[in-house]
Amino acid sequence: MHFKPYPGTRRVVDLLSAIVPIFRVDEEGGTVELIGTGFWVTNSGHMITAWHVVDENIGTNGIDRGPIFAVQTLTDRRIVVRNFRKSDKHPKFDLALIETVVAPPTVNVPTIPVAMSLDELRVDERVFSFAVISADQEIADEKVSGLTAYVFAGELFSEQHPPMTVRFAIRLSFGRVEEIFDEMRDRVMLPFPCIQTDVPIYGGNSGGPLFDIRGRICAIHCTSFGGNEAAFHVPILGVLHLRMRSQSIGIEDSVTQYRSILELAADNQVKFDPPMLDADRLIRSLIRWIWYATRCLVGGERPSLNVHFATRKEPSTPSTTTG
Known part of the structure; x- marks a missing residue:
């Protein structure tokens, strides 16, 4: 979906290609399930998501050990499976930076990041999100009716299992900023600064991006309470100290191995x-x-x-x- 990010501008941005659905393989049942969402931050396959989406699948050394994978959507709406290689956990926020690689024998296709913004949101400011949902999921209780923008489908091939269908939809959801917590909302679920909105967060949306009206990523979905009544998001400020391997972005530096x-x-x-x-x-x-x-x-x-x-x-x- 192409989006005109600011009233009066002639520039359009394809935001859909920035969204990254994350799936887990059910090895016993031979099926896949949506467990979270992320977004690309480099052309080399680095993505950001919520740490709680991937924590059970990542070892203490940051190496992926679980049957999870990311889906890259192309501009022609084909999908590409990308495997997890290395992860960096934020010491405070519910955030992770994941290095991914294309699953063989697929040829590598550069990922498409969308600009992030450190501009502070204000209460009552309009925001929106692209929610990843099941292709046949029923939607209810939206304050502002959303739009199911596109349905993606493909097959996952594995040596251990017969082909498994990967199918999901992207829904455009709208809302506004309701409250901003500069320190923490609570000590258990949200022990860090966060933003509260009424943008619906469905199951499997944790780690996905929240956009401001200019089409910039301004926060990351964290959790929701009371169904679709209140959603909480980590501000983009939280991602700044997440790190990636210098070599993974084409920088050969024996001194500074991470950026x-x-x-x-x-x-x-x-x-x-x-x-x-x-x-x-x-x-x-x-x-x-x-x-x-x-x-x-x-x-x-x-x-x-x-x-x-x-x-x-x-x-x-x-x-x-x-x-």
């Missing part, structure tokens, strides 16, 4: 809108922001006036200036 999202964003290797600026290279940062603002204006958009700086000198969260 954080924060470092990669400062180098413009992970997409943020507005772009993350490098506090240690101010001239380069100024040029980057001018280029960003120019592209927005040419495309008929108003650029975000928020400025986010990152530095490699201290492992701290980026500073933010609101214009």
